[in-house]
Amino acid sequence: MSKKVWIPLLILAVLLIGYYALFMQAPTVEQSNYEIQLDQMRKLTDGDQLPEAINSLIIAEGSFPSAAVVAGESLFSKSPLVFSSFQIQYGDGKTIILDTAHDKRLQEENFSGNPFYQDQFDKMQAAMLKADSIIATHEHVDHVGGIAQSPNLDKIEAKVHLTEEQINGPTIEAAEFPKGSLEKLSALKYDTIDHFAPGIVLQKAPGHSVGSQLVYVRLKNGHEFLFIGDVAWSMRNIDERVGRPGLISWFFLHENRDQVANQLTALNKFKKDHPEVQIVIAHDPANLEEIRKDQGVGSDFQ
Numbered sequence: 198m199s200k201k202v203w204i205p206l207l208i209l210a211v212l213l214i215g216y217y218a219l220f221m222q223a224p225t226v227e228q229s230n231y232e233i234q235l236d237q238m239r240k241l242t243d244g245d246q247l248p249e250a251i252n253s254l255i256i257a258e259g260s261f262p263s264a265a266v267v268a269g270e271s272l273f274s275k276s277p278l279v280f281s282s283f284q285i286q287y288g289d290g291k292t293i294i295l296d297t298a299h300d301k302r303l304q305e306e307n308f309s310g311n312p313f314y315q316d317q318f319d320k321m322q323a324a325m326l327k328a329d330s331i332i333a334t335h336e337h338v339d340h341v342g343g344i345a346q347s348p349n350l351d352k353i354e355a356k357v358h359l360t361e362e363q364i365n366g367p368t369i370e371a372a373e374f375p376k377g378s379l380e381k382l383s384a385l386k387y388d389t390i391d392h393f394a395p396g397i398v399l400q401k402a403p404g405h406s407v408g409s410q411l412v413y414v415r416l417k418n419g420h421e422f423l424f425i426g427d428v429a430w431s432m433r434n435i436d437e438r439v440g441r442p443g444l445i446s447w448f449f450l451h452e453n454r455d456q457v458a459n460q461l462t463a464l465n466k467f468k469k470d471h472p473e474v475q476i477v478i479a480h481d482p483a484n485l486e487e488i489r490k491d492q493g494v495g496s497d498f499q
């Protein structure tokens with residue numbers, strides 16, 4: 198074969214291999230080494246004065262190409278995203294805020310041109326002032342940004358309970374906490390599983406980030422929820438057991454892809470074995486719509 202022919206063929210082959218590695222492939226496992234400790238979550242919350250409601254607020258919206266959300270999907274279709282905050286409400290008026298999205302400036306930087314709801318951000322900030330605790334599924338900017346950029350950070354810092362992995366993780370920097378403020382937070386320390394509050398259990402789930410955790414919430418009406426943060430960005434990640442493509446995992450998120458693959462397989466099985474527990478995916482708008490419609494999750498904060 199002449200040089201003229203094989204050089205373009207070689208370039209084509211390299212491009213195809215590169216495209217496959219960056220966009221088409223994510224590790225999958227048949228047997229997960231990650232166990233979602235539902236029995237323990239239930240045992241720990243037995244006899245608790247359980248919370249009575251969960252409310253949600255959409256702070257911002259955005260979208261990614263579907264190829265960035267699920268490896269192997271199209272580069273040309275879009276997957277919509279929501280950036281939400283949740284309020285867990287007790288009968289005695291106590292509340293816990295879970296995840297806080299990010300502020301307008303960071304929305305413009307990361308998702309320019311997509312909606313940002315300043316009124317909802319302000320409402321979340323007011324709810325954080327009144328809340329008893331503020332926690333996060335993980336330490337990424339779109340989950341702790343509302344804390345870092347809070348106009349009331351000095352007033353809420355005593356009730357912010359980020360884990361030691363979240364505070365010390367390499368990716369929290371992007372949330373741009375004011376200088377010295379992270380050091381003032383008292384780190385939440387636990388081994389694998391933590392009975393954080395009545396009806397609420399945390400379980401470590403490192404992979405998407407070092408500080409990722411599952412948040413189990415059991416309500417007085419019997420409804421159970423498992424907030425998984427960004428282990429998946431879409432229910433398709435769980436249903437198909439396919440994670441994000443290498444381009445996103447390696448270069449943008451610095452994920453541990455094996456841990457995520459094990460968690461996706463565990464969640465796939467969990468969803469089949471425990472349809473009574475509602476999985477909540479942080480950024481999946483269809484999932485949010487479903488929990489609002491079918492599980493009575495409020496669409497406004499109290």
Ligand SMILES: [Zn+2]
Pocket residue numbers: 337339340427479480
């Ligand atoms: Zn996120």
